[in-house]
Amino acid sequence: MPLIKLSDGSELNYKSKGQGDAVVFISGLNGKASFWDEQLTYFSRYFQVITFDHRGFGKSSNQAHEPETLARLTGDVASLLDALGIETAHFVGHSLGGAIAQSLAADYPETIKSLVLSATWLKPDDRLTRIFLARQKFLTIDGLRHQKEPQTTK
Numbered sequence: 001m002p003l004i005k006l007s008d009g010s011e012l013n014y015k016s017k018g019q020g021d022a023v024v025f026i027s028g029l030n031g032k033a034s035f036w037d038e039q040l041t042y043f044s045r046y047f048q049v050i051t052f053d054h055r056g057f058g059k060s061s062n063q064a065h066e067p068e069t070l071a072r073l074t075g076d077v078a079s080l081l082d083a084l085g086i087e088t089a090h091f092v093g094h095s096l097g098g099a100i101a102q103s104l105a106a107d108y109p110e111t112i113k114s115l116v117l118s119a120t121w122l123k124p125d126d127r128l129t130r131i132f133l134a135r136q137k138f139l140t141i142d143g144l145r146h147q148k149e150p151q152t153t154k
Contacts, residue, residue, distance in 0.1 A: 001013050001014060001015050001033065001059060002014060002016075003059070003060075004079065004080060004083040004084075006055070006063075006076060006079055007079070008063050008064050009063040010055050010060070010061050010062050010063045010064065010076075011060060011061045012052055012053070012055060012060050012076055012079070012080055013033065013052060013053040013058055013059035013060045014033065014050060014051065014052035014053075014080060014084075015033045015040060015049075015050065015051045015052070016048060016049070016050045016084065017040055017044040017048070017049050018043070018044030018045065018046070018047055018048045018049050019047075019048055020046060020047045020048055021047050021048065021089070021090060021113065022047065022048045022049075022050060022081075022084075022086045022088070022089035022090070023043055023047045023048070023049050023050070023089060023090045023091075023092065024050045024051075024077065024080075024081075024089045024090070024091050024092070025039055025040070025049065025050070025051045025092045025093075025097075026052075026077065026091060026092065026093040026094070026096075026097030026098075026100050026101055027051070027054070027094055027095075027096075027097050028094050028095030028096040028097050028098075028119075029095060029096045029132070030054070030057055031052075031053065031054040031057060031096065031097060032053045032054070032057055032058040033051035033052050033053050033058065034051075034058070035051075035094075036049075036051040039051075039092075047090075048086075050080070050084065050086075050089070052076075052077075052080060054073065054076075055068070055072075055073070055076060056068075067132075067133055068132075070099055070100065070103050070124070071103070071107075073096075073100050073103075074100050074103040074104055074107060074108075077100060077104055078104065078107075078108050078111070081111060086111075087110075087111065088110070088111055088112070088113050089111060089112075089113060090113045090114045090115075090116070091104060091105075091112065091114070091115050091116070092115075092116040092118070093115070093116070093117055093118065093120060094118045094119060094120070095118070095119050095120055096120075097120070098117040098118060098119070098120025098121070099120055099121055099122070099123075099124075101115050101117060101120075102115070102117065102120070102122060
C-alpha cells in the first residue's frame with residue numbers, strides 16, 4: 001500500500017481502488033484500512049474507495065509524539081485528500097471515524113458530498129477523553145502491542 005508524507009513527518013498508509021466518485025471509509029479507534037476490506041472490494045466496482053491506517057497503527061507512522069487530537073486526525077484525512085487530488089468525497093465513519101467525518105464537515109465543508117455515520121459521537125466529554133488517553137498509554141505496554149490490531153472476526 002502507498003504512503004503519503006504528513007507535515008510533521010508522519011506517514012499515512014492508504015488503499016485506493018476503483019474509479020468514479022470518491023468514498024472515504026474512516027475506521028474507529030486503532031483504525032486500520034483492513035477494517036474496511038469487504039466494503040473496499042464491493043464498493044470499488046462503483047466508486048473510487050479510499051481507506052487508510054490511522055497514524056501510529058498498521059503501516060502508518062506517528063512522529064507527533066503526543067496524544068492524538070481530533071483536529072490532527074481530521075487534518076490527516078484532509079492531507080490524504082489533497083495528496084490524492086480529491087476535491088470532494090462521500091465519507092463513511094465508524095465510531096472515532098464518524099467523529100473525524102463530522103469534524104471534516106465542520107472544518108472542510110467544501111470536501112463533503114455526503115456523510116454516513118455509525119456508532120459515533122459529536123464531541124468527547126471528559127470521561128471519553130480519559131478513556132482514549134488511557135487506551136493510548138495501555139497500548140505502549142510491552143506484551144500488549146498486539147492490541148493495536150483491530151479485534152474483529154468475519
